[in-house]
Amino acid sequence: MPNLWKLYAIRFFYNLIPAYVIERLFWEERGMTIPMVVMTEILFAVTIVLLEVPTGIIADKWGRKRMIVLSACLGCLEFLILIFSTEFWHFALVVFLAAIGSSAASGAENALLYDSLLQDKSEARFEKYLGRLNAVDIVSTMLAALSGSLLAGKFGFEFNYWLSFGSMIVASVLTLLLKEPKLQAADEEEQAIPLRTYWTESIRFFRLNPSVYVVMMAGMAIGAAITYVDEFWQLYLERVHIPVAAFGLFSAGLFVIRLPGNLLAYKLKDRLSLRTIIVTVTLLSAAGYAYAAWAKDISGIAALFLVCLIAGIVEPLASGYLHHRIDSAMRATIDSFQSLLLNAALIVVGAGFGYFASKLDLVGGFAFLAAFCLAFAVYFVRSSNLEKAV
Structure with missing residues (x-):
């Protein structure tokens, strides 16, 4: 499987981004407030909602590799623009390009x-x-976070962005080495699916498989909520007076604690029902966000660690549940619906998080995430399709 090691290498350099550990501080230094950042998050989500399925269709029809290459190249452009960004529209442009790149790669890579x-x-x-x-x-x-906080303290925030630009260039070169797998279709005519059919067949697939929709909604809710931990943990640490030099250690911890869930999810599904896993993760997430909002001290970081620990379980299980039930010829298109739902949720969650954060700072934002997770847990348990889903 030659593509496997290449995907590993691409993922490694694509995420070896020391800029992320000081991103919110860099943006804040350049004049970006919390409501402005949330506005860019909503722009990101809206763009993906509009482009996710079309890019999935393109990936199925003209090749997954091409979309992955496009995503990596746009990543290079994003960091180059960020280095010189000083106005809101600069950051908005970067987020717009990031959304295009994310939608291009999301369905194609899986x-x-x-x-x-x-x-x-x-x-x-x-x-x-x-x-x-x-x-x-x-x-x-984790490696980028550990090194990034030390480098930023010694050389300044902008230096991290130049390093990130270099790492993204390496990832872009590696994408060119991927090989397009042959689709498992009976013949060439079967692979030549009309564009309109991608839409109609995708909608038909979800109508015939309501359980898939329910499971995807679970991944959407948990993924949307955890996004705002990734986006604002730096400001949370600043609010509880943690020095910037320690940010790398905390960032590495918040990510490395997701390893067990991702690595062991495939084993966990053989021991517990999917219903039990999703309900447990959602309720524990709600408790973690609520405590982080209430504590407003170092123990709140421990609660966020709990949320990150359990969140890593859901994505592999939700994606696997979907991919085991779809055909190769439309795999990227239907997978794109998963990302579309996630980003549709980001719009709703972002609006709520931004509103309460603007009124009550991060305390209000995390309290909203707790309420959102609790509400989704109730929806999931009461869903009419639940028994079919698990």
Whole structure:
């Protein structure tokens, strides 16, 4: 499986971004307030909602590799612009390009991985390898965080962005080495699906498989909430008077604690029902966000660690549940719906988080996340499709 090691390497350099550990501080230094950052998050989500499925169709029709290459190249451009950004519209442009890149790669990468495994008759291990890819993300992010905080303290915030630009260039070169897997279709005519059919068949798939929709909604809710831990933990640490030099250690911890969930999710699904896993993760997440909002001290960081620990379990299971039930010819398109739902949720959650954060600072934002997770847990338990889903 030659694509596997290449995907590992691409993920490693794509996430070896020392800029992320001081991102919120850098943006704040350049004049970006919390409401302004939330506005860019909503712009990101809206752009993805509009582009996610079209880019998935393009990936299925003209190649997954091309979309992954496009995503990496846009990543290079983002960091180059950020280095010189001083106005809100500069940051908004970067977020817009990031959304295009994210939508281009989201469905394409999972589809390329699954079909690469399918060629080797190893598709049953998709959750295992997806979990390992996510683990590579985490290890790379951890290394970048540890080094990034030290480098920023010594050379300034901008230096980290130049290093991140270089890492993204390496990732872009590696994407060119990927090989497009052959689709498992009966013949060339079967692969030549009209564009309109991608839409109609995708909608038909979800109508015939309501359980998939329910499970994807779970991944959407947990993923949308954890996004705001990733985005604002730096400001939370600043509010409880943690020095910037220690940010790398905390950042590494917040990411490395997700490793067990990603690496062991495929084993956990054989021991517990998917319903039990999702309900437990959602309720514990609600408790973690509520405590972080209430504590407003170092113990609140411990609560965020708990949220990150359990959040890593859901993505491989939700993605595996989906991919085991879809056809190769439309894999990227249907996978894109998963990202579309996530970013639709980001719009709603972002609006609520931004509103309460503007009124009560981060305390209000995390309190809103707690209420959101609790409300989703109730929805999931009461869902009419729940028994079919698990």
